[in-house]
Amino acid sequence: MTEAILSIDGLKKQFGGVVATDNVTLDVAAGDLQCIIGPNGAGKSTFFALLCGLHELDGGGIVFKGKDITRMLPSRRVREGLGLTFQTNRVFGSLSVRQNLEIPLASIRGERGILAEDRYRMALERFDLDRQDETQAANIPHHKRQWLEIAMVLAGGPDLLLLDEPTAGMAPEETGNTAAVLRDLNRTGLTILVVEHDMAFVRKIARRVTVLHQGRVFADGTIDEVTARQDVRDIYLGRR
Amino acid sequence: MDVIGVVASVVYQFCTNAAFLLLCALGLIIILGMMNIINLAHGELMMMGAYAASASYSRGAPFWLAAIIAFVAVGIFGAVLEATIVRRFYGRELGALVVTWGVSLVLSQGFLLLFGPFMPPIQIPEGNIALGQYSFSYYWISMFLIAALLVAALWWIYNRTDIGLQARATMQNPAMARALGVDTRRIYMMTFTLGAALAGLSGALLAPTTSIMPFMGQQFVAPAFITVVVGGATNVIAGAVGSSLLLSLVKTPVGFFLGAFLGTVALLLAALIIIRLLPDGISAAIQRRLDLRHRMR
Amino acid sequence: MANPFSLLNGPEDLGRGPVFWGGAAIVVALFLAVPLYLSDFAAYNVSYYLLNIPMALGLCLLWGYCGVLSFGQVAYFGIAGYAYGVIAGNFVGHSWGPMLGSLGGLVMAAIVAAVFGYFVFFARVQIWILPILTLVLTLLLETFLGQTAGYQWRVGVVQLGGYNGMTGIPAFQIGDFVFSGYSFFYLALGLALVCYLACRMLVNSRHGKVMLAIREDALRTEMLGYDIRVRQWLVFVLAALLAALSGLLYVQWGNYITPSQVGLLSAALPVIWVAVGGREKLLAVVIGTYALNWLNYQLSSSGNQYALVIIGALLVIVMVFFPRGLVVSLADLAGRRSAPSEASTARVRG
Numbered sequence: 019m020t021e022a023i024l025s026i027d028g029l030k031k032q033f034g035g036v037v038a039t040d041n042v043t044l045d046v047a048a049g050d051l052q053c054i055i056g057p058n059g060a061g062k063s064t065f066f067a068l069l070c071g072l073h074e075l076d077g078g079g080i081v082f083k084g085k086d087i088t089r090m091l092p093s094r095r096v097r098e099g100l101g102l103t104f105q106t107n108r109v110f111g112s113l114s115v116r117q118n119l120e121i122p123l124a125s126i127r128g129e130r131g132i133l134a135e136d137r138y139r140m141a142l143e144r145f146d147l148d149r150q151d152e153t154q155a156a157n158i159p160h161h162k163r164q165w166l167e168i169a170m171v172l173a174g175g176p177d178l179l180l181l182d183e184p185t186a187g188m189a190p191e192e193t194g195n196t197a198a199v200l201r202d203l204n205r206t207g208l209t210i211l212v213v214e215h216d217m218a219f220v221r222k223i224a225r226r227v228t229v230l231h232q233g234r235v236f237a238d239g240t241i242d243e244v245t246a247r248q249d250v251r252d253i254y255l256g257r258r
Numbered sequence: 259m260d261v262i263g264v265v266a267s268v269v270y271q272f273c274t275n276a277a278f279l280l281l282c283a284l285g286l287i288i289i290l291g292m293m294n295i296i297n298l299a300h301g302e303l304m305m306m307g308a309y310a311a312s313a314s315y316s317r318g319a320p321f322w323l324a325a326i327i328a329f330v331a332v333g334i335f336g337a338v339l340e341a342t343i344v345r346r347f348y349g350r351e352l353g354a355l356v357v358t359w360g361v362s363l364v365l366s367q368g369f370l371l372l373f374g375p376f377m378p379p380i381q382i383p384e385g386n387i388a389l390g391q392y393s394f395s396y397y398w399i400s401m402f403l404i405a406a407l408l409v410a411a412l413w414w415i416y417n418r419t420d421i422g423l424q425a426r427a428t429m430q431n432p433a434m435a436r437a438l439g440v441d442t443r444r445i446y447m448m449t450f451t452l453g454a455a456l457a458g459l460s461g462a463l464l465a466p467t468t469s470i471m472p473f474m475g476q477q478f479v480a481p482a483f484i485t486v487v488v489g490g491a492t493n494v495i496a497g498a499v500g501s502s503l504l505l506s507l508v509k510t511p512v513g514f515f516l517g518a519f520l521g522t523v524a525l526l527l528a529a530l531i532i533i534r535l536l537p538d539g540i541s542a543a544i545q546r547r548l549d550l551r552h553r554m555r
Numbered sequence: 556m557a558n559p560f561s562l563l564n565g566p567e568d569l570g571r572g573p574v575f576w577g578g579a580a581i582v583v584a585l586f587l588a589v590p591l592y593l594s595d596f597a598a599y600n601v602s603y604y605l606l607n608i609p610m611a612l613g614l615c616l617l618w619g620y621c622g623v624l625s626f627g628q629v630a631y632f633g634i635a636g637y638a639y640g641v642i643a644g645n646f647v648g649h650s651w652g653p654m655l656g657s658l659g660g661l662v663m664a665a666i667v668a669a670v671f672g673y674f675v676f677f678a679r680v681q682i683w684i685l686p687i688l689t690l691v692l693t694l695l696l697e698t699f700l701g702q703t704a705g706y707q708w709r710v711g712v713v714q715l716g717g718y719n720g721m722t723g724i725p726a727f728q729i730g731d732f733v734f735s736g737y738s739f740f741y742l743a744l745g746l747a748l749v750c751y752l753a754c755r756m757l758v759n760s761r762h763g764k765v766m767l768a769i770r771e772d773a774l775r776t777e778m779l780g781y782d783i784r785v786r787q788w789l790v791f792v793l794a795a796l797l798a799a800l801s802g803l804l805y806v807q808w809g810n811y812i813t814p815s816q817v818g819l820l821s822a823a824l825p826v827i828w829v830a831v832g833g834r835e836k837l838l839a840v841v842i843g844t845y846a847l848n849w850l851n852y853q854l855s856s857s858g859n860q861y862a863l864v865i866i867g868a869l870l871v872i873v874m875v876f877f878p879r880g881l882v883v884s885l886a887d888l889a890g891r892r893s894a895p896s897e898a899s900t901a902r903v904r905g
Contacts (some may be wrong), residue, residue: 034545034546034549034550035549035550035552070778072774091782092777092778093777093778093780093781093782093783094782096777096778096779096780097780102778104775104778108772108774108775109775110767110768110771110772110775111771112771113767113768113771117764117767120764121764121765121768121776121779122779122780170779171779174779174780290683294683295683296683296686296687343871343875346875351682351683352618352622352624352682352683352686353874353878355624355626355683355686356624356826356830356870356874357870357871357874357875359626359823359826359870360823360827360867360868360869360870360871360874361867361871362867363820363823363863363864363866363867363870364864364867364868364871367861367863367864367867368864371860371861371864473819476694476819479690479694479819480691480694480695483687483688483690483691484691486687487684487687487688490681491681519698519699519702522695522698523695523699526688526691526692526695529688529691530671530674530675530688531674533674533675533678533680533684534674534677534678537678537679537680537681538680538681
């Protein structure tokens, strides 16, 4: 049984009167490629934000690579090996592609391991990103910007990659390319957790799928197991 | 030991300090809550209110009328300022800070050149209540009552009128409000005008306590800013009231034992500590409580 | 550390390449030759324009490169000036007095900045809180210094002097060499140059790039592994040290300091120099600071009472019509004229 790289236990988060995350417990095995799905408002992005320490937890704990990171600062979690791309694509818009790629390179972690270096180079090549490109990041096509963000995060050499809707707004061809790159990255041993809406994309990449609903883990299993369930269909159709 | 006198005196001091802070900060907080902009010309708007009041008062107007004139005059000026300069900086908070600071410089220096270094002072309205060795001036008691009245009026406007509803919607989510047909530009204009008018009114009301000169705004600016920083922008009225009360709780004993200046220093220290614990100000904490209570019902 | 020349010649400030450096060398030579064509008195005035440059550079780093606006840089100017006055004034007759005083001034300013910065940066407050609180700090400092008029307000033998300020502050000396007149001019020029070049190297370095990233998107930068609070705090302390350096030079230049140096009007000036010059480029700020100080002198020395109104109005006009600053806008124009296909540079956001 592969060891869990990420162990989440009883995560709770409330915003004012709204419960965003309700006692979420799940494990992510090292080397896994897992998707988090669920209807709108299920709390998927909040879940990622909590993993990264962007909000304070109301309860529960997170263990990453054997370390308790529940109280750790976000920047420290990243240095421990966590990487996040945002739902609304965040790169440095007014800086050039070159400058964007230079910023993570200056990371405090210093030398990236050979594995991380390989992954980064692969992403640059497959995403067709040029390290010397002086174009302003705000002026490159949307899907390139998404890819740029992934490359920037890979530059830090993470052990767990969190992607929040990486193919939002992408055409089918680009979605296919993204899926292929993620699969290949995963084959090198990189653990990847993806929040997604696009079921076709989920099918292409996911080995395991977790369904969130109203802040709780609703279902868990392979994509076929999960989509076969009537109750999962019901929550998507708003019947629950 | 004249216990009643001592207690009354302490309460009086507390209320006086709170009223002062509230009057200094009210105009500023309203603008901050709506547009997320700190109007650095706030002190100069108060100064202009004092000038308007002084000019009216020395021509024979009773104090209450002079204050109303100040309210209207500075409100009009605020509207002009908003239309010409401030509205270009919505969404650019730091830019707004700098440009309003430029405006404050032009106003204070300009008034110095136009009207000279002093304006005729306004005497503190006579009369006080005596309790043993302690006296409580009518002036400060009425300042406290006026401050309370203003808060009540603002609360009523924001929570019980149509325009107040539109204003609250704009505060929460301008894009959504616009989509629902709210004229947000008009709301911003009205809010800034109201904030300026309140600054002018406060300047007029507090004018009797000080000499009326072009740089008089400075003495109000530090307390106003501290009150606003502690209050935060989440819930304008709760922030203003809560902050004034909390800070007065700090300032009253310190000011009493160690003097006015150290009282203000204590305010700054309190503000630093409070924002360390509650980065979004106490109004955010109050709003959380209100939200929770709402959900429990 | 990367090649120092490439750090100096990097893209994050105005001007690069042999033509630029050639021109710069000529300008510096002109300044070095000042005793040949300027009187003692004229050089004294130019010294004043130069000594304000470090403070402006500090604010430029903080605001233009890091996105953190401080309205209270003059507080550190004043703290260092008064500290120097107190320390050097108590050790008159000892040749190391001024050096000790300078050190003391820098240390005190750094401590105040470090403590103040701790409360603000580590609290993750809203963006407008720092400008307001730094302004309040400097206003309180002015009020405090203003009421130190009595004889009891002294440290050792040095009177703080209340609103009239501290007078008779000793000039700076190293060993037995006293800096005054032309020698002080060279001191101010040398320090301004060194500070500028050092800042230029900083912004072109890795740390400079991270500063830009923090300014552009602090959250994204944090999620790339950088502790943004520590970095902002460090730049804040650095800016305070630069302001303190200007304060030290000021008291060594004029031999006096008053509380108005930390007051509202004085506090506005660095913001105006940086905004009008162009906060995103160090060189623009240097030029803006020098030019505005020169302008201020021309206006006030000719008895023009409108000096401050004009400068305030200039700030408003520049913020509304030239938000990137006058010098930067001019440089942009020149750049577009010569190379219209170049990729556009960073855009300003309020």
